[in-house]
Amino acid sequence: MSEEKKVAIKKIQATGLMRKLMADYFYELDKASKEGSPKVAWCTSVGPAELLLSLGFLVYYPENHGAMLGATRAANNYIPVANAIGYSPDICSYLTSDVGAFIKKETPLSLAYKGIEGVPKPDVLVYNTNQCRDVQEWFSWYSKELKVPAMGISTYRNIGKIENYHLESIVSQMKDMIPALEEISGQKFDIDKLRHFLSLSYECTQLWKKILETNTAAPAPMSFFDATIHMGPAVVLRGNPQAVGYYKVLLKELEDRVANKEGAVEGERFRLYWEGMPIWGKLRALAEFFISLKTAVIASTYCNSWVFESFDPEDPFMSMARAYTEIFIVRDENFKEKYIEKVVNKYKLDGILFHDAKTCPNNSNNRYGMPERLEKKLNIPALTINGDLNDMRCYSEEQAKTNIEAFIEQLEAR
Amino acid sequence: MNYFVGIDVGASTTKAVIIDEKKEIFGYSVVNSGADFKAAAEEAFKKSRESAKRKASNKYSVLATGYGRRNVSFANQTKTEISCHAQGSFFHFPHAHTLIDIGGQDSKIIKVNDSGKRIGFKMNRKCAAGTGAFLEEIANRLRVKIGELNELAKKAERNIQIGSYCTVFTATELLTKIREGIDVKELIKGIFDSVVKRALEMDPLDGNIVMTGGVVAYNPFLVKMFEEKLDREIFVPPLPQLTGAIGAALYASEAKGDQNA
Ligand code: SF4
Numbered sequence: 001m002s003e004e005k006k007v008a009i010k011k012i013q014a015t016g017l018m019r020k021l022m023a024d025y026f027y028e029l030d031k032a033s034k035e036g037s038p039k040v041a042w043c044t045s046v047g048p049a050e051l052l053l054s055l056g057f058l059v060y061y062p063e064n065h066g067a068m069l070g071a072t073r074a075a076n077n078y079i080p081v082a083n084a085i086g087y088s089p090d091i092c093s094y095l096t097s098d099v100g101a102f103i104k105k106e107t108p109l110s111l112a113y114k115g116i117e118g119v120p121k122p123d124v125l126v127y128n129t130n131q132c133r134d135v136q137e138w139f140s141w142y143s144k145e146l147k148v149p150a151m152g153i154s155t156y157r158n159i160g161k162i163e164n165y166h167l168e169s170i171v172s173q174m175k176d177m178i179p180a181l182e183e184i185s186g187q188k189f190d191i192d193k194l195r196h197f198l199s200l201s202y203e204c205t206q207l208w209k210k211i212l213e214t215n216t217a218a219p220a221p222m223s224f225f226d227a228t229i230h231m232g233p234a235v236v237l238r239g240n241p242q243a244v245g246y247y248k249v250l251l252k253e254l255e256d257r258v259a260n261k262e263g264a265v266e267g268e269r270f271r272l273y274w275e276g277m278p279i280w281g282k283l284r285a286l287a288e289f290f291i292s293l294k295t296a297v298i299a300s301t302y303c304n305s306w307v308f309e310s311f312d313p314e315d316p317f318m319s320m321a322r323a324y325t326e327i328f329i330v331r332d333e334n335f336k337e338k339y340i341e342k343v344v345n346k347y348k349l350d351g352i353l354f355h356d357a358k359t360c361p362n363n364s365n366n367r368y369g370m371p372e373r374l375e376k377k378l379n380i381p382a383l384t385i386n387g388d389l390n391d392m393r394c395y396s397e398e399q400a401k402t403n404i405e406a407f408i409e410q411l412e413a414r
Numbered sequence: 415m416n417y418f419v420g421i422d423v424g425a426s427t428t429k430a431v432i433i434d435e436k437k438e439i440f441g442y443s444v445v446n447s448g449a450d451f452k453a454a455a456e457e458a459f460k461k462s463r464e465s466a467k468r469k470a471s472n473k474y475s476v477l478a479t480g481y482g483r484r485n486v487s488f489a490n491q492t493k494t495e496i497s498c499h500a501q502g503s504f505f506h507f508p509h510a511h512t513l514i515d516i517g518g519q520d521s522k523i524i525k526v527n528d529s530g531k532r533i534g535f536k537m538n539r540k541c542a543a544g545t546g547a548f549l550e551e552i553a554n555r556l557r558v559k560i561g562e563l564n565e566l567a568k569k570a571e572r573n574i575q576i577g578s579y580c581t582v583f584t585a586t587e588l589l590t591k592i593r594e595g596i597d598v599k600e601l602i603k604g605i606f607d608s609v610v611k612r613a614l615e616m617d618p619l620d621g622n623i624v625m626t627g628g629v630v631a632y633n634p635f636l637v638k639m640f641e642e643k644l645d646r647e648i649f650v651p652p653l654p655q656l657t658g659a660i661g662a663a664l665y666a667s668e669a670k671g672d673q674n675a
Contacts, residue, residue, distance in 0.1 A: 381534060398481065399520075403537060406496035410532050413497075 007291040009284070010264055012226055014250040021242050022232055026113050032058050033120035039185045040120045042142070044135040045235055046305065046324055047128040048153065048174055050201050050316075053239045054194040055178075056187040060120050061236050062138065065109070066094030069101055070280025070390035072108045077101075079391055087141075092134035093359040093390035099141055124184045126177070127152035130330045132362040149184070151177050155325060160332045162325055170321035195313035197239040198320065202311040207247035208234040209307045212299075214254040216347050219263020220271065220298040221254045225287035226264060227303045228278045234306040265296040270411050273344060274300040276355030277363045277389040282397070289401060293408045299347045301328050301340070302363070329362055336365060337374060344378055350411055352382040353404075358394035383407040417474045420662025421458060422495065423451050423482030426518030426546060427628060429659040430458035432466060432474070433667060437505070441466030442656055451482030459488070477666035479658055481519070493665055495658045496524060496535050502661030503624050504530040506651040511622035514613050514640075515657065516629040518546040523617045536616050542581045544612025546629045552605050555585050556598055563602055564633040570603035584608065606636050610643050624649045626657035 032038050041057035043049050045064070052059050069075040075093060078100025083089050085103070087096050101107055102119070109116045125139040125148055136152060143150035153173045156166045178189050208231065214221050222230070230250060237243035257263075272290075274297050279286065290297055305327055312319035324330075328339060340352065352374060354366035361367065371382035383403060388394035415434055422429040428447045432440040443461035447454045455478065478486035479498040486492070503513045504526050513524040521544050525534045542548045553560045574596060578584045588601055609629070613619070623644060625637055631654040641648050651657055 375534070399537065402481075402494050402496070406494040406535060409494055409497040410535070413531050 007288050009287050009291065012222070012230065012250070012253065014246070014253050017246055017249055018230060018233060021237065021246055023113055024242070025237060026109055026116060029058050029060050029120040030116045039123040042122040042125045042139065044127045044131065046131055046327060047126055048320060048324070050194060050197040050239050050320060051174060052126060052181070053197040055181050055185045055189060057124070057185055060122070062098055063094055064232070064236050065107070065119060066098045066390065067280055068108045069097040071283060072111070073281045073392070074101070074108055075281065075390035076392055078104060089359070089391065091359060092132065092138070093388055095134050095138040097390050099138070122146065122148050124148060124181065125150040128155055128324060129153065130155035130157070130324055130327070149180065151180060155330060157330055158332045159325065159330055160335055162322065166325055167318060167321040170325065171317045174317060174320065191316060194316045198311050198316055199313045200241060200244060201238040201308065202313070204234055204238045204243045204247060205306065205308045205311065207244060207251055211247060211251050211254060212303055212307070214251070214258055215298040217258040218271070218348070219261065219265065219268035220296045221257035221262065221264055222298070223264040223287055223290070224274045224297040224300045224303065225283050227300070228283065231303050231306055238306070263296065265291050265294060267294045268296045270295040270350045270408065271348060272297045273340065273349050273352040274302070274355065275340065275352060275365055276302065277357045277360055278302060279355065279387045279395060280389055281392050282395065285397070289404065293405065295408055297353065299343050299349060305329065333368055333370060337370060337377070340374060341378060344380065349380065351380050351407065354382060354384040356384050356386050358386070358388040359391055360389055381407065381410060415471060417471065418663045418666040419459060419462070419474045419476040420498065420659040420664070420666060421455050421476060421478045421486050421489065422498065422658035422662055423447060423455055423478065423480040423486060424518055425481045427655070428454040428458045428480070428482070429656050430462035431656050431659040431663045432462050433660070433663045435667070437664065437667065439660070440468070442653065442659070444655060447482065451485035452487055455482070455486040475666040475669065477662045477669070479662040490666070491669060493662065496522060497532065498658045498661030498665065499626065500524045500526050500532040500661065501530070501664050502657035502659070503626060503651065505660060505664055507622070507624050507649050509622055511624050511649070512617065512619055513624045513626060516545060516609065516625070516627040518628060521545050521613065523613065538612065538616065543579055544609050548581050548609070549605065549629060551581055552584065552588070555588065556601060558598065558602070561632065564635045566599045567603040567606050568635045570597070570599040572600060573607065574600050574604040576604045576608045606633070606639055609636060610639055613640070614643070619644060622649065624651070626651060626654045628655045631655040
C-alpha cells in the first residue's frame with residue numbers, strides 16, 4: 001500500500017495515424033521553408049488561419065511548438081535564455097521557451113523528424129490578440145529578428161454579449177490585411193477559396209466536438225490528457241482534408257469504446273473538469289496518477305477552445321469574426337461560469353480542477369473568485385492546482401499530488 | 415485488544431500515535447524527519463511504543479500520512495494529511511469548524527461540517543511564508559533559538575508591521591528595522607503577526623476555529639494573537655502537533671484492513 005501503484009494508460013489506436021499526419025505536416029512546412037515556396041505564415045492558434053490558407057500559405061503555429069517544448073520537457077533549457085534578454089519569467093512561458101530555443105538554434109522538431117533542422121522560416125507573422133497580448137509581443141520579437149512583417153487583429157476582450165461592432169471591427173481588420181498578404185504570397189484573394197477552407201475547418205471542428213462529446217458516456221472513453229495530444233490536428237491542420245479524415249477514424253474508435261463500455265480510466269469512480277492550460281511536462285505523470293485514483297478528467301475548457309461553431313461559408317468574414325470572438329478565453333466571467341456550468345451538467349461531473357498557470361493569466365480562471373462562486377452554485381467542490389504550462393520551476397509535483405489526492409478523498413467521503 | 419497507529423511523516427518532524435479500540439491515546443512520539451523518512455517513521459513508531467504506559471499486543475494496523483507517507487514501509491494504508499488533520503481535529507472538536515494547521519513547510523485551512531465531513535481545503539502556495547520554516551529562518555537571522563520565540567513575542571511592548579510577503583524580503587525588512595533600533599521582541603511579534611496575516615489571506619475564517627500543528631504547539635502566544643485578530647476564542651486540541659497522526663490512527667481503526675505484526 002505504501003508505494004504508488006504502477007498503472008498503464010490505454011493506448012488510442014488512431015495515434016499512429018495522427019503521428020503520420022503531423023510528420024507530413026512538418027515535412028511539408030520544412031520543404032516550403034527550404035525552397036521558398038509555397039510561402040509560410042506563422043499564425044496564433046486562434047488566429048485567422050483560414051484566410052491564410054485561402055491565400056496559399058502553409059500555416060505554422062508557434063504555440064504548438066511551445067507545447068512541444070513543454071511536452072518534451074525541454075522548455076526549462078530555454079526559458080532562462082529569453083529571461084536573460086529581458087523577457088520576464090512571469091510572462092507566457094510558450095513565448096519564453098520558444099524564443100529561447102530559437103536563440104539557441106534548437107527545436108524538438110529536429111529530434112522528432114529526421115532532416116528537419118529548424119522551425120520553418122516565416123514569410124509573414126499573423127496574430128490575433130483575442131487570446132492575449134503575449135502573442136503580439138512574441139511575433140514582434142520574430143518580426144525584428146527575422147525582418148519579416150508582423151500583422152494582426154486586435155480583438156475586444158472580456159466580452160459578455162457579442163455586439164456587431166465587435167465583429168465589424170474584426171472583419172475590417174481582416175480585410176485590411178489582404179492586400180499585404182496577397183503581395184507576400186503572390187496570390188490574389190479568392191472568396192471561394194476562403195469558403196472552401198472554412199467549410200473544411202467547420203467539418204473538422206464538428207468532428208472534434210463530437211469526439212469530445214463521446215465523453216458524456218460513463219465510463220468516458222478519452223481522458224483530457226489524451227485529448228490534449230489528439231487535438232493537434234484540430235489546431236494545426238484545420239482547413240485540411242487530412243484532419244477531417246483523421247477525426248473520422250478517431251471518432252469511430254471512441255464510439256466503439258463507448259459501445260463496449262470501455263473507459264479511459266479502469267473502474268471510473270469520479271469525473272472531473274480541467275479548467276486552464278495543460279501542464280505539458282507532466283501530462284503522462286498526471287494521466288497515470290488520475291488512473292491510479294480511478295478518476296477520469298474528461299472535460300475541459302482547453303480542448304473545447306478549438307470548436308468553432310460559427311464558421312459559415314455563406315458569410316465567411318462575419319462568421320470567422322464571430323467564431324474567433326465567441327470562444328471562452330475572449331469572454332467575461334459571467335459567460336465563463338455559465339459555460340462551465342453547462343459542461344458540468346452535461347458530462348455529470350463531480351468536481352472542477354483549476355490550473356493556475358503562473359505565466360498565463362489568460363487561461364487561469366481561478367483568480368477572480370470563480371472556483372468559490374461555482375462551488376456554491378453547482379454544489380460540487382473545486383480545487384486549484386498551482387503550476388504552469390511549460391515552466392516546471394513553478395510546479396511542485398508533491399504538493400499538486402497531495403492536493404489532488406486530498407480532493408479525491410473528499411469526494412469519496414461525500 | 416487491537417491497536418491502531420497513525421504515522422504522520424511531515425517535512426520537519428515525524429509523529430506517531432497509538433490508540434486502542436476505545437480511541438484512547440496509548441502512546442505517542444515526535445522525532446525529526448531528517449533525510450530518511452523511512453527511518454524516521456520506524457523510530458517514531460518505536461518511541462511511541464516505548465512511551466506507552468501499558469504493554470500492548472504486537473498487533474497493529476498502521477496508517478501513514480504526511481509528506482513522506484509513501485515511505486512508511488510498514489503502513490497498511492496511506493491517506494493525505496489533509497484528511498487526517500480533519501479527522502483528528504473533529505475527534506477533539508465534533509462541530510462544524512475551520513481548522514488552521516501551521517506546519518513546518520506548509521499551512522492548511524480545512525473546513526469540516528457538523529457531521530465531520532470535509533467540505534473544502536486550501537494549502538498555502540509553494541512558499542515558506544507563514545509556516546514553521548519561515549519562523550525558523552527568521553529566528554536564525556535574529557540569532558534567537560526557535561524555542562525562545564514565544565516568550566520573546568509575549569514581552570513585546572508595541573506592535574510593528576512587517577509589510578513583506580516573502581521570507582527573503584522579510585529578512586531584508588528586518589535589517590532596516592534593526593538599524594532603526596527596534597527591539598528584537600517587537601520584531602518577533604511582528605513576525606508572528608505576519609503569520610496571522612498569511613492565514614487571513616487564505617480564507618475568510620468564519621465560524622469556529624481550531625488551530626493545530628507544531629508551530630501552534632510551541633507558540634501559544636501566536637494563538638492568542640489570532641484570537642485578538644478574529645475576536646473569538648480559538649480551540650486548540652491537547653496535543654496540537656499530533657492532530658494528523660491522531661486522525662491517521664482513527665482512520666486505521668475504521669478500516670477493516672490487515673494487521674502488521
Ligand atoms: S494565452 Fe497564455 S499560453 Fe497562450 S500564448 Fe497567451 S499567454 Fe501564452
